Amino acid sequence: MQYVAVSALSHPGLLRERNEDSLVAGPWTLCATVTESPQTLVFPLGTPVAIAVADGLGGHPGGDLASALVARRIASVGPALTSEDAVRDALQAGNRAVYEAAGGDGGGAFATMGTTVAGIVVRSGSLLVFNVGDSRVFAASPDGLRQVSVDDSPPLEPGRRTTSIVTQCLGGSPAYRAVHPHVTAEPLSPGDRYLICTDGLTDPVPTDVLDEVMREHDDGRAAFELWKAAIEAGGPDNITLAVVRVSDE
Template structure:
């Protein structure tokens, strides 16, 4: 039998007053809190298992509310996410829920709150990668670390590696806007490792450094070392990450 080990943490970084990121691993959620020491959970690989992060939009009120709402809703339907369509339906429902919680067309103090989301649904022989916004899913392979999610961001200006602008998210506008979630299937084998994270990790830490950290450290240490790299790079944003590993019994 195969198992899934997930090591995760969530931290506000060095410059933000609060943490507006949230995290879901199976039925377990972590919302707007601080965990400097990674938590590791192990699950049998059978019923669909969802691992995802959500990053509340900065500059909007209620980013923490939006990200928590998204991950809790995803956690509640996680075992039913067995197909591409099921994942898309869940994300569309999250988008509607965030918009309605913000006050819908009537507005309110949480008007235009929103969040990104990115994650993976692990099934016995494959996984479904999904995202809306610029939080990411990356696969660690023999050839290095490469992104398997799709950033919803405008083209980068020459000389720039990152941008804080997103072209779609859950909620995030005064009037309802439909989304087009990115969902793709990937084969899954024992030993495969994935990184699910918010841009508080990928913006300050260059891809080559992420790859080096993933190569040099085992599962029990890598989540901490990734967080440490983001802090040493200035920790400009909330940092939430989960390292997913598929294991034989």
């Protein structure tokens, strides 16, 4: 039997007063809280296993509520995410749920609460990658890290490596906006590794550093060293990440 191992952590960073990120791995969720060290979970690969991060929009009240809502919904429907269409439907339903939770009429303190989301659904022999917003999914291989999610961000200005602007997210505006999730299928073999993370990791830490950490360390230590790199770079945002491995053991 194949297994899915997930080493994950979520931390507010050094500058934010609270953590507005959430994480889901199978039926397990970590919402708007703090882990001091990576938590490792192992799931038998029978029904689909969903692993995802959600980054509540900074500067908008209720970002922690939006990310938690989406993470818990993914946890509840994860075993049913058997196809690309099922994932798209789940993300579109999550978008509607965020608007409904915000009040649905463009008013109230949480009218613009929203969240990004990015993750994978591990199936036997294949994997579905999905995202809305700028949280990311990378495939890690001997050839290096390869981003397999699609950033919903405007083109970067010359000389800039990152941007805090997203062109779509779940919720995030007073009036309802539909989303068009990015969902793609990837082949899957034992030993494959993936990194799923919010921009609290990728904004301060260049991709070549992420690649070096993933090459040099096993899963739990890699998760810790990635968090450490973000902290040493100033920890400007909430940091949530999961290192995922598919194994026969």
